[in-house]
Amino acid sequence: MPLAAAPLCLFLGRGLLPWIFATGVCWVAFVIAIALALDLSGGSVITYQMGGWAPPLGIEYRLDALSAVALLIVTGAAAAVSLYSRPSVLREIEPANHGLFYTLFLLCVTGLAGVVATGDAFNVFVFLEVASLSTYCLVALGGRKDRRALSAAYTYLVMGTIGATFFVIGVGLAYMVTGTLNMVDLAQRLPPIGDNRTVAAAFTFIAVGMGMKLAMFPLHLWLPNAYTFAPSAVSAFLAGTSTKVAVYVLIRFLFTVFGLEFDFEQFALIAVFLPLGIAAMFVASIVAIFQVDAKRMLAYSSVAQIGYMILGISLATKTGLTGAILHMGNHAIMKVALFMTMGAIMYRLGTTSIPHMAGLGRDMPWTMAAFVIGGLSLIGVPLTVGFISKWYLIQAALELGWWPIAMLIVMSSLLAVIYVWRIVEMAYLQPSPPNRQISRAPTIMLLPMWVLVLANIYFGIDASFPTTLANQAALLLLGGQP
Amino acid sequence: MDTDFIIGHYNYWLVILLMMTGLYTVVSRGNYIKKIVGLNVFQTSVFMMYISMGKVSGGTAPILETGITLYSNPLPHVLILTAIVVGVATTAVGLSIVVRIHQAYGTIEEDEVNDADHRMEFGKEDLP
Numbered sequence: 001m002p003l004a005a006a007p008l009c010l011f012l013g014r015g016l017l018p019w020i021f022a023t024g025v026c027w028v029a030f031v032i033a034i035a036l037a038l039d040l041s042g043g044s045v046i047t048y049q050m051g052g053w054a055p056p057l058g059i060e061y062r063l064d065a066l067s068a069v070a071l072l073i074v075t076g077a078a079a080a081v082s083l084y085s086r087p088s089v090l091r092e093i094e095p096a097n098h099g100l101f102y103t104l105f106l107l108c109v110t111g112l113a114g115v116v117a118t119g120d121a122f123n124v125f126v127f128l129e130v131a132s133l134s135t136y137c138l139v140a141l142g143g144r145k146d147r148r149a150l151s152a153a154y155t156y157l158v159m160g161t162i163g164a165t166f167f168v169i170g171v172g173l174a175y176m177v178t179g180t181l182n183m184v185d186l187a188q189r190l191p192p193i194g195d196n197r198t199v200a201a202a203f204t205f206i207a208v209g210m211g212m213k214l215a216m217f218p219l220h221l222w223l224p225n226a227y228t229f230a231p232s233a234v235s236a237f238l239a240g241t242s243t244k245v246a247v248y249v250l251i252r253f254l255f256t257v258f259g260l261e262f263d264f265e266q267f268a269l270i271a272v273f274l275p276l277g278i279a280a281m282f283v284a285s286i287v288a289i290f291q292v293d294a295k296r297m298l299a300y301s302s303v304a305q306i307g308y309m310i311l312g313i314s315l316a317t318k319t320g321l322t323g324a325i326l327h328m329g330n331h332a333i334m335k336v337a338l339f340m341t342m343g344a345i346m347y348r349l350g351t352t353s354i355p356h357m358a359g360l361g362r363d364m365p366w367t368m369a370a371f372v373i374g375g376l377s378l379i380g381v382p383l384t385v386g387f388i389s390k391w392y393l394i395q396a397a398l399e400l401g402w403w404p405i406a407m408l409i410v411m412s413s414l415l416a417v418i419y420v421w422r423i424v425e426m427a428y429l430q431p432s433p434p435n436r437q438i439s440r441a442p443t444i445m446l447l448p449m450w451v452l453v454l455a456n457i458y459f460g461i462d463a464s465f466p467t468t469l470a471n472q473a474a475l476l477l478l479g480g481q482p
Numbered sequence: 483m484d485t486d487f488i489i490g491h492y493n494y495w496l497v498i499l500l501m502m503t504g505l506y507t508v509v510s511r512g513n514y515i516k517k518i519v520g521l522n523v524f525q526t527s528v529f530m531m532y533i534s535m536g537k538v539s540g541g542t543a544p545i546l547e548t549g550i551t552l553y554s555n556p557l558p559h560v561l562i563l564t565a566i567v568v569g570v571a572t573t574a575v576g577l578s579i580v581v582r583i584h585q586a587y588g589t590i591e592e593d594e595v596n597d598a599d600h601r602m603e604f605g606k607e608d609l610p
Contacts, residue, residue: 122561122564125565125568126564126568129568129571129572133568133571133572133575136575136576136579137575140579140582143582143586147583147586147587148599148602150579150582150583150586150587151583151595151596151599153579154514154576154579154580154583157572157575157576157579158508158517158518158521158576161521161525161572161576162505162508162521162524164568165524165525165528168528168565169528169531172528172531172532172535172558175535175558176535181557181561
C-alpha cells in the first residue's frame, strides 16, 4: 500500500499535504500490521500469490510470526517517525523538497515491508534495493545542513550496492543447484544436495552480503556517518528499521532457507558470527564512549546492539533466537526514541555535540527525561525492554553452559552505562551557559517520542505479547518447515 | 583440473575476472566516478553469471517457430532484466550524489574530500 501512495505523494507538492498524507498511510499500514501480528502469533502462515501464479513459479508473499515481528517494527517506526518528522523536516530540508522527502520516505517503507513480506529470494533483492536507493537519497538530503552527508551517502551507496550484489550472487548460485527461487522450495531442495561447494559458496555470499547491509562488525563502516549526517527524522527511522530488516533477511536465510543441516553453517555460526558479535559489542561500545557527537555515539551503539543480535543468532538455540528477535524489536523501540530526542535537541539547539548539551536537563526536561529512560533501556536496566532481551540472551548462553559469554554480555552492558552517563551528566549536572534561550521541544515531536518511551517501559514490565510472538518465530525457524 | 575443465568453464573464469576487476577498482580508486565505473563492472559480471547459467547447449528461444523443445531457461534472463534496471537506478543515484559532492566540495577525489572533512571537524574548534 505505501507503494501506491508514494507517487501520489509526489503530486501533493510542498506545504502540509504530503506530511498529512504520508502520516495517514503509515498509520493505516501500522494498524494492518498489528492485526496481522495478532493473527500470526498463533503460529499460522498467510500466503498470497502475486498475479495468480502458483508458488514455485510465481512470486509468493508469505507471512509468519517472524515476518510479523519485522513488519511491526517497520510500520511502527514509520508511523511514529512520520508523525514526528514535521517540525524537524521543516527546519532541515528545503521547502521545495518536502513532497520528495515524503515520497522517498514512503518508498523506503514499501521496500522494507516488501522484503519482510516476500517469500521469493530474488524479490528480496529487488525490495531491498527499492529501500536502499531511497535511503541513499534520504541520507543525502542532509547535505544542505552539513555537506559531509553527501560523502556519507556515497560511501553507503557503494557499500550497500556491493552487499546487495553479493546477495544476488549467492541467490544465483543457490538457483543454479536447485532451480528454484521460492524460499520454501529452496529449503526443501537444498538439504538433499548435501555438502556441495556451490551451496557453501552461495551461503557465504549471502551471509557476507547481508552482513554488509546490517552493518555487522567489521563491515559497519558506512553506518556511523550515514546516521550522523542524515536529517534527524531519517536517522530515527533508519536506526529502527533498515538494519533490523537486514537482520531479518539473515535469520530467514540462515534458518528457513539453509536450515541447520550443513556442517559449514554450524561452523560459520560458531567460528565467525559468534566472535564477530562479541567483538562488535565491545569495540563499538568503546568507540561510542569516545564520541563527541551524540548522534554518532548512538550510531556506534547501534553497531554494538547489532552485535547482541548476531550473538543471539549464532547460539542457534530456541532461547538464543528468541532473544535475538526480541532484541531486534526492543532495540528498534529504544533507538527510534533515542534518535528522536536527538532530533528534538537538534531542532532547538542546532547541534548534537555533547559539550553543547550542558544543562539541557533543565531547559528541555521532557526530551532529556525521554533520553534517560531510553538510555536505561539501552543499558538493560530491569523494567525496561532492554532488560528482557538481554535476559534471554544471557539465559541462552547459560543453557549451553557458555558462562564466559554471559559474563561478556553483562560487561559490555556496563560499557553502555559509561556512554549514556556522559550525556546524562552533561545535561543534568553541568550548569547551562548563561545566555542561552531554549524552549521545550514542539508537542508533536514529544508525543511520538513519549509513546515509544512508554512502550519501552510497558513491554519491559509486561512482555507477554512480544515474547509469545518471538518465541513462536523461533520455534518456526528451528522446527524446519513452518 | 584438466584442460577440458578449464575450457569448459570459460564463462565462469571471465565472470570471476570481471568481478575481481570491478571490486578492485572500487576499492583502490580514489576518484568517485571511477568507483562507480568499477561498481558497474562488478555488477555486470553477476549479470553474465546469471545469463550463462540459463544457457542450454543447442537450445534456442522458443519464439517465431513452433515445435521447439530444447530451449534456454528464460527465468535468469528475466531476473537479470530486473537487476539491470536496479543497476541503472543505482548508477543514476550514485552519479547524482557525485554531482552534489562536486558542488559542495569542488572536487571528486576521495582523499581531498576526506581532508576537507577533517579540517572542518578538527581545524576550527569552537567547543567551550
